[in-house]
Amino acid sequence: MQIALAPMEGLVDEILRDVLTRVGGIDWCVTEFIRVTERVQPAATYQKLAPELFSSAQTAAGTPLRVQFLGSDPQCLADNAAFACTLGAPVIDLNFGCPAKTVNKSRGGAVLLKEPELLHAIVREVRRTVPAAIPVTAKMRLGFDHKDYALECAQALAEGGAGQLVVHARTKVEGYKPPAHWEWVARVQDAVKVPVFANGEIWSLDDWRRCREVSGVEDIMLGRGLVARPDLARQIAAARAGQSVAEMGWAEFQPLLADFWLQARRKISPRYAPGRLKQWLAMLTRSYPQAVELFGLLRRENDCSRIDALLGVEVPVRPGREQLAIA
Template sequence: MRIALAPMEGLVDDVMRDVLTRMGGVDWCVTEFVRVTETLLPPKYYHRLAPELLNGAVTAVGTPVRLQLLGSDPTCLAENAARAAELGAPVIDLNFGCPAKCVNRHRGGAVLLTEPDLLHAIVSTVRAAVPSKIPVTAKMRLGYEDKSLAIECAQALAMGGAAELVVHARTKVEGYQPPAYWHWIALIKAAVACPVVANGEIWTVEDYLACRAESGCDDVMLGRGLVARPDLARQIKQHLAGQPVAPMHWHELVPVLQRFVGQVAGKVEGKHAPGRLKQWLSMLRQHYPEAGWLFERIRAVKAVPDIQAILAGLQVDEPLVC
């Protein structure tokens, strides 16, 4: 079975991809979406969102990175897909799942699930524009306002030439609220010939097993669940291999946080770097009480050197008192 790291705008950039793939268990990643409108984007735009293209399209530990495009114009998407292929993208992924209002308002992401014919046109036009050795894949939700077109949309993507579908088991309107409707993925899987990857509401090994049973998919894409529990992919694979599951302890995560801050500080403007750590800690505290304690300790800290000093002096056995 395979596990993918989901593309999450504003959260999973190249730094987070590097951090999470170092944990093990992730078979491939997908970039944040490249927004395509009416122009052929310059190479520097791709390199900014996917600097791994300059390193063979893999993370530091060798995990392949697929490049995702988002838009609604088949011809323009095809031209940009061809450019991405020239720059070394090993797979072109198409986004039909983003629920963001600003994206949907400009005919991108999940809103296109109301137009199956357009989905087919986009995939088939992109498929024709890139070398045959480069797969074209797609990520979709179960629909925009409802699930009435879920099967038709999946079939349109598959018949258009999608080599693989990732299905987030909720509609745009359902957003990220539990539950995820995994049984709908089973219906889609039965209706298309291409491989299907399940996505949505997988936070634990037990969630993975439940999703597999209900969706019929061995392969999954992990998003928020992997960010909140960075070794989740490794845990799943340990379980499936019949090995003892060894969850990561807080003291093992502290050096990871230190490296993360250093990498973020080298990439983004200094005043924004602390916010990235706070964003991650707010998710980590779902499983690590220590992350909540650390979040409170740095809540008012705004300078990267001050954050780094706190992390450097952190004692992992400190009492969890805010």
């Protein structure tokens, strides 16, 4: 079994990838999508969205990173993928699942599920262009506004050269509304000869067990469930191995939250760093009563120094140095 961390745009950046993979249980993760239109993106784009590429293409915990692209031009996607490989990308992933309206309006993400032939052409060209030793993978939903082409799309991706498929078990129109249609993951796996990962609505161990039973697949990708419960992958990996499962308590989690904030302070403008913290903390309220209380205190706070105090962290002011310490 493999457990992957989903590439959630605007949420799972290099900071959260670092913190979540340190908790354990995650076998690989994916960048936020790199949007491809008319040109090859410069190395600076990867410095921003995939800085792990310049550190052996893995997080500090040693979790491998895949580089994800989104677009609709087969040749342009292939050229960008080839360049990413020269920077050290170990796997190229293609996004055919993003449900964002702005992305879909410009022919990116889930809207391409209306065009199975184009899916095949994209994957075929990327597979033909990148080195043979570099795997090409893809993520899809079950369709745009219906599921009629779900199996045809999956077959187009696999036959084009995708070595793995992640299936978010909902259509674009269904968005993130429950339920996830895990039974369709089983149908996709029956229709293709490559490994299929189930994705969608796995928030707990019980959800994972039901997903495995209904979908019939062992491999999974965790998104919001893992962000809301950072040790979910670790719990699932332990349960799968027949080991006892000890949930991460707030005392164990607090240092990770503090480190997330310290990294945000270093890498994000003071204007936006508080918003990144609140975004994650709001999702953590689903799992931790303490997060509910802390979110209430931080909800309207935008002063970084006051947030430092509420989190119990100390940021030494030392000109020319960026060293940060947890109090």
